[in-house]
Amino acid sequence: MAPRKYKKYNFNSEYKAHGYPESVWPLLNDYFSRDAAEFDLTDKEIKTKLDTMFMNLETIEIDDQPDSSNNALYKPNEKKIILNFAGMSQRNESYVAHLCTMFHEFGHVDENFAAPTPNSFMHIGANGRFKGVAFNEIHKEMRAARLTMNMRLSADMGPGADPKCMMRHVGYNDLMFIGTMMHTALGVSEREFLSAAEKGPEYFRETMSKKFSDPKTFDDFMATITFASDSIHAIKYKEGTLSTTDYRNIANLTATIYGECLSVMDARISSELQRSEADPKTFSEKTRYELERLAINYKHGITKNTPFSLEQLNELPEVSTTNQKVLAFEIAVTNRRKLGKKEYESLVEELSIEDVNIDETLNRYGLTLPSIADKPDVDTSEYKKDFLEEDYGTDYWDNKDCIESIKAMETDEQIRHTGVKVLQFRPKSNTAMDKLNALNTLDEVASYDSQLSSQDFIEVDVKTKNESPEL
């Protein structure tokens, strides 16, 4: 099929005026051109998007606002975005749902800001790490949602219920989500789903209702999806409309499917999710880790290999309510999973989480307290291989830079965590450290590492190089 032709926009002079590096100009022009073509935006709407992009944004924070919604609040006077999870906190939703909502709300920032932050979808596509897949996939999902739900995709450009908040209500981000949720829930491929949608609502209904034994079930399903689309931000429970079970199912589905949306950002997550059932409890530790890593990266604008200390963790604004303490705790747990139960308990004390039952919290997500002797399931050679091949190619074993880099990382932990590292584990004794440094291959490092016990290690803050007090 010949590439689709569309009007090419060129805002180079504007990018230049706002200090955007010349290297991203073509990408931004392509973004606006595709956006206009894909969603039939008018020149004025495109100009509005462009103006929005030039809003001055310096920080992204996470906090509960004094309301019961989830949204992304842009405060121009403070040059910051607040990802608001007040609704999630009030409903005491699951940790996974928190994370998914975080991404969802961040998606709203993205759809309106285009590419002003280092970790936006656009930038991820632009910096080569994800090879532009995110950008294309997101638009594909939006298109699928638009065709199916017959929604006006440029709704984020139109007036909302609040006269001062035109960007309230449904935006691309919601529709991207709905498309994915629908074809997954219907048990069809995206291609099949999109193909049916393209042939019109009647054909779509006729085709897809065959997936249900009772047509009424299909109608219920569509009503549920419509409800979900209406309340996607809050994933909220409407009294008298849906049962608690329905709500829970939707919340779980939302969390799961939104996790799938993340696949556009990271293929590793995608392949992992394909192996899991539609239940966030079955997320493997690896997937959970990736979600958390991305979440923390998004929040702090942390780039690959930027250390993330426990001190920073303690400063997280989400350590303010019991539920959010659990969130902070779980991030810490995952980042420090080599610790034993005593260490976890110390961490709970450190975070002042008196009312959290560690075992219950971990069990809720199917996690158990690992001992240092247990190799985390993500820390397999195959997993490391992914990262190493990505950075050094398939012959990484013979690459001196690779070996040097690994030695510089000093432990397997750094390899596994790539983007985010809280604390580094290193042998207590200098003799052991010297021996570790003298090793030349990953196999040798892994072999030696397995001979050590938890008592042989100490933690070192990779940023300050300070050793942690005895836990």
Place this chain on the structure above:
Amino acid sequence: MLQRNVINGIKMLGSVEFEGSTYYLDVNDNIYLYDKPNSRLALVKDTVLINKILDMLEAKPIDIVFGG
């Protein structure tokens, strides 16, 4: 050029020309576009446009909610 004015009973703090249209600012930071054919004021709901007008009037921008 800012001018004090009362239109449709609403006290305006000032007005500004932007892209061929006249926008008015009231005391509550609401922005209106004067609809000449109907001789009525239309409340501007586009937050980005509102902030652009506020910026031209050297007033503080308002917060914007994405999603919600």
